[in-house]
Amino acid sequence: xxxxxxxxxxxxxxxxxxxxxxxxxxxxxxxxxxxxxxxxxxxxxxxxxxxxxxxxxxxx
Numbered sequence: 001x002x003x004x005x006x007x008x009x010x011x012x013x014x015x016x017x018x019x020x021x022x023x024x025x026x027x028x029x030x031x032x033x034x035x036x037x038x039x040x041x042x043x044x045x046x047x048x049x050x051x052x053x054x055x056x057x058x059x060x
Contacts, residue, residue, distance in 0.1 A: 004042055008032050015042055 004013045011029025019025065019036055024047065026033045034044040 002042065004044055006030060006032055007044075007046060013044065015039075 002015050006013055006027035009030040011027045013025050013027050013034060021036055021039060023036045024033055033047040035047055037043045037045050
C-alpha cells in the first residue's frame, strides 16, 4: 500500500495492503510503534510503549 515517515526519526513505516485500522506498525529505523487510525488517507498515532524510562546511576 505504501510508506509513511516516522514522526521521531523520519524513517520508513511500511503499510501493507492487508493492514487494517487498529493494527500496529513500527518504524524500521528507530522501532517506534504506531497504531493505524485511518487507511485513506493513512493516519498513524504513536503508541505509548512504557519503555521511556530514564534511570539515574543511583537508581540501581
